[in-house]
Amino acid sequence: MEKNETKLKIKVDNLDLYYGDFQALKEVDMDIEENKVTALIGPSGCGKSTFIRTLNRMNDLIDDVTITGNITYDGTDIYGGYDVIELRKKIGMVFQKPNPFPMSVYDNVAYGPKTHGIKNKAQLDEIVERSLRGAALWEEIKDRLHKPALGISGGQQQRLCIARVLAVEPDVVLMDEPTSALDPISTSRIEDLIDDLKKNYTIVIVTHNMQQAGRISDSTSFFFEGVVIETGPTEEIFFNPRNKKTEDYISGRFG
Amino acid sequence: MPTRHHFQEELQEVHNEILKMGTMVEEALDSALKAFSEKQVVLAQRVIAEDGNIDEMQLLIEDRCTLIMATQQPVATDLRSLITAIKIASSLERIADHAVHLSKTTSRLEGKTQMDPLRKLIVPMAEEGISMVKGVLTALADHDTDKAREVAAMDNGLDRTHSRLFETLVNFQKEHPEHALQTTDLLFLIRFLERLGDHVTHICEWIILRETGRYTELNK
Numbered sequence: 001m002e003k004n005e006t007k008l009k010i011k012v013d014n015l016d017l018y019y020g021d022f023q024a025l026k027e028v029d030m031d032i033e034e035n036k037v038t039a040l041i042g043p044s045g046c047g048k049s050t051f052i053r054t055l056n057r058m059n060d061l062i063d064d065v066t067i068t069g070n071i072t073y074d075g076t077d078i079y080g081g082y083d084v085i086e087l088r089k090k091i092g093m094v095f096q097k098p099n100p101f102p103m104s105v106y107d108n109v110a111y112g113p114k115t116h117g118i119k120n121k122a123q124l125d126e127i128v129e130r131s132l133r134g135a136a137l138w139e140e141i142k143d144r145l146h147k148p149a150l151g152i153s154g155g156q157q158q159r160l161c162i163a164r165v166l167a168v169e170p171d172v173v174l175m176d177e178p179t180s181a182l183d184p185i186s187t188s189r190i191e192d193l194i195d196d197l198k199k200n201y202t203i204v205i206v207t208h209n210m211q212q213a214g215r216i217s218d219s220t221s222f223f224f225e226g227v228v229i230e231t232g233p234t235e236e237i238f239f240n241p242r243n244k245k246t247e248d249y250i251s252g253r254f255g
Numbered sequence: 256m257p258t259r260h261h262f263q264e265e266l267q268e269v270h271n272e273i274l275k276m277g278t279m280v281e282e283a284l285d286s287a288l289k290a291f292s293e294k295q296v297v298l299a300q301r302v303i304a305e306d307g308n309i310d311e312m313q314l315l316i317e318d319r320c321t322l323i324m325a326t327q328q329p330v331a332t333d334l335r336s337l338i339t340a341i342k343i344a345s346s347l348e349r350i351a352d353h354a355v356h357l358s359k360t361t362s363r364l365e366g367k368t369q370m371d372p373l374r375k376l377i378v379p380m381a382e383e384g385i386s387m388v389k390g391v392l393t394a395l396a397d398h399d400t401d402k403a404r405e406v407a408a409m410d411n412g413l414d415r416t417h418s419r420l421f422e423t424l425v426n427f428q429k430e431h432p433e434h435a436l437q438t439t440d441l442l443f444l445i446r447f448l449e450r451l452g453d454h455v456t457h458i459c460e461w462i463i464l465r466e467t468g469r470y471t472e473l474n475k
Contacts, residue, residue, distance in 0.1 A: 211328055238330045240468025247331050252259050 007034040009172060009202040010055060015069035017050060017059070017226075024050045026226045028069070032172075037194060037203045039213035039234065042223035043254060048206045051223065052174050055204065056091035057084055073172070089116065092165035096177040098157030100149035100164075105132075105141055108149045108160055112168040127167050135163035136193045155186025162193065173197065175205040179212065191216050210250050214238045222246045262327050269319055269340050273347075276312040277392040280347050283309065283354040284385045291361045292378045299358035309351040316344040335468060339461040343395070346454045346461070350388060353454075356447045357381065360440050370437050373427060377445060380416045384448045387413065387455040394459065400466050407459035407473035413452035420445045 010032040017025035025047045032038050032055075040048040050059065057078060059065045071078050078087055089112075100108050109128045118124060128145070132138040137159040141152065149160055158178060165173055175194075179187040194203055194216050207213050213220050214234060221231040222245070230237065230246040241247045248254050283302050290299035320337045323329065329337055364370050387409050394402035421442065428438040456473050463471045 210330065214330070239334065241331055250330050251333050252262070254258065 006036065008032070009034040009074065010204075011070075011072045012054075013070040013072075015051075015054065015067070015071065017047075017054060018066040019062070020064045024226050025054070028226075028228050030221060030228065030231065032202060032204060033219070034202050035198055035200075036218040037198050037205060037216055039217035039220045040204065040206045040223060041208075041210065041213050041220060041249070042229075043249065044208075046223040047226040048223045049176055052093075052176055052204055052206050055172070055174055056088050056093060058093065060084065089168045090170055091172040091174060092168065092170035093174040093176065094158070094161050094165055094178045097181050098154055098161050100157050100160050102148070102150055104146045105149045105152065105160060106145040109163050109167045112164060116168060128163075131163040131167040132160075134166045134197070135159040136189060136196070137163055153186070155182050155189060158182060158186065158190060159193065162190075162197075170201065172202045172204065175203065177206055177208060180208060187212070210238075210252075222249060224249070262323075262329075262333075265319075265323050265327070266329075266333060266336060269316065269323070269337065272312070272316050272319070273340050273343055274392070274396055276309065276316065276344060276347050277388075277395060279309050279312060280351045280354070281385075281388055281392060283351050284357075284381075284388060287354040287357040287361070288378070288381045288385060291357050291374065291381065294361070294365070296362055296365050299361035302358040303355050303362075306351055306355050309348060313344045313348040317341050331468075332465075335465045339465040342461045343458050346458045350451055350454045353384075353447045353451045356444060360444045363440055364437060367434075367437050369431075369434055370441070373424065373438070373441055376420060376423060377441060377448075380413070380420060380445060380448050383409070383413050383416060384451045384455075387452055391455045391458045391462075394462050398462075398466055400463050403459040403462040404473065407456045410452040410456050410474050413449060417445055417449040 008031055010030075012028055012030040012032075015025055015028040016023065028047075028051060030038075040052060042048045053059050054067065054071060055073075055078075059067065067079065073082075073087070073091065076082060101111060103111075106128055109131050110124045113124060113127050118127070129138060129142075132141060137156060140156060141160075144152070149157065152160065158181075162173070162178075179190050182190065191212065194205070197203060198218075205213075205217065217234045219231065220234045220237040222229045222237070222241075222243070224245055230241060230243045232242070237246065238250060241250065283305065286298055287302045289295065290302065320341050324334075324337055327333075364374065387406055390402065390406035390409070393399070394406060424438055424442050424445070428435055428442075431438070459473055460471055463469065463473075
C-alpha cells in the first residue's frame with residue numbers, strides 16, 4: 001500500500017565526533033525516514049563513513065573516540081544503554097569490499113541466525129533461502145550453497161554479504177560504498193536490489209558515485225569537512241542544489 | 256583549483272553557439288524588416304535563402320547538447336544550461352521562421368502600392384517584436400533574469416498592438432474587398448509577429464529556469 005506520510009526511523013541531533021583532538025563530525029543533524037534510501041555523499045575525509053558508523057555504533061570499536069549529541073532509533077537513544085548486539089542486529093551493515101567469511105555460502109548466511117540461537121536445520125534452510133532470495137542471489141547460487149563463498153564472483157559475494165545482513169532480520173541496512181569494488185553489471189544488480197529492499201527496510205548508503213546517489217536515493221546529504229552542507233530530496237540536490245559547494249561537488253568541480 | 260576544464264569548455268561552446276545563433280536570427284529579422292519597409296525584394300529573398308543556415312545551427316546545438324549529456328552526465332546548473340540550450344535553440348529557430356514570413360510577404364506585396372499605408376503601420380509592430388528579440392539576447396548573454404522578466408513584460412504591448420492592427424486591417428478589408436488577398440496576407444503577418452513575442456517570452460522563461468532552477472510562467 002502506497003503511503004504518503006513518512007515515519008522517522010533514525011533521528012540525529014547535534015552530533016559531534018572527535019578522534020582524539022580531531023573533530024570529524026560537527027553538529028550533524030539528520031532525519032532518516034523509514035523505507036527510504038538516504039544517500040551520503042562528499043569527498044574523501046568529509047566524515048560520511050564516520051557518520052554512517054555512528055548509526056550502529058561501529059565507532060565504539062575505535063579507541064579515543066568521543067561522541068556527543070543524540071541519535072535515536074525508533075525513538076530510543078542508541079547511546080543510552082541500548083544493547084549493542086541487539087542494535088547491530090536491527091541495524092546491519094554492508095561494507096565497501098565484499099567480506100564473506102571463509103566458509104560455504106550457506107554457512108555465511110546461517111552464521112548470524114546461529115549466533116542468535118537458531119539451531120533447527122529446517123528453520124536455517126528457510127532463512128538461508130529467504131535471505132538469498134531477498135538479496136537476488138538465490139537463482140544463481142542455489143546449486144552451489146555448499147561451495148566456498150570466496151569462490152563466487154565479487155558481485156555475488158557482495159549480494160551474499162547483503163543476504164547475511166538480511167538473515168538476522170534487520171530493520172535498517174547501512175551500506176558503505178557497497179558497489180565501489182564491483183563492475184557496472186554487478187553494480188546495477190545491487191542498485192536494483194536496493195530499490196527492492198527499501199520496501200521492507202530503511203537504507204542508508206555512502207557512495208562516491210554521484211550518478212548512483214541520483215539513481216537510487218530518495219534523499220541526499222552532502223558532507224564536507226565534517227559538516228552536513230545540504231540535505232534535500234535527491235531530485236532537488238541534483239537539479240537545483242541551494243549551496244554552491246554542493247553544486248561544485250556534484251558537478252565534479254571540486255577544488 | 257577548478258576541475259573538468261574540458262567539460263567547462265564544451266559548455267562554454269554551447270553558450271557561444273546559442274549567442275551566435277541569436278545574432279543570426281537578429282540579423283535575419285533586421286534584414287527582413289528593412290526589406291519590408293523599403294520594398295527590397297532581393298534582400299527579402301536573401302533572408303529566405305539563408306534561413307537554412309539557422310536551421311542547421313539549431314541541429315548543431317541540439318546534437319552537441321545531446322552528446323555532452325550522453326558523455327558527461329551533467330547535473331544541476333550544467334544540466335539546466337544544456338536542456339535550456341535545446342529549448343532556446345528551438346524557439347530561436349521559430350523566431351527566424353517569422354523573419355521568413357515577413358520576407359515572403361514582402362515578395363508577395365511587390366508592386367502593390369495600395370498596401371503602402373498598411374505596410375507603414377506594421378513596421379512599428381515588427382520593430383517592437385525585434386526589440387524584444389534584441390533584449391532577450393542581452394539577457395541570455397548576461398545570464399540576467401531581471402532583464403528576462405523585463406523583456407517578457409513587453410509582450411503585453413505587442414499583444415495590444417496586434418489587436419489594434421487587427422481591427423484596422425479588418426476594417427480596411429471591408430472597405431477594400433478588392434485587396435482581400437493582400438490584407439489577409441498582412442493579417443497573417445501580424446499574427447506571426449504576435450507569435451514572435453510568445454517565443455521570446457518562452458526564451459525568457461528558459462533563462463530563468465537555467466539561472467534559478469525554477470519554472471516560471473511569464474505573462475499568463
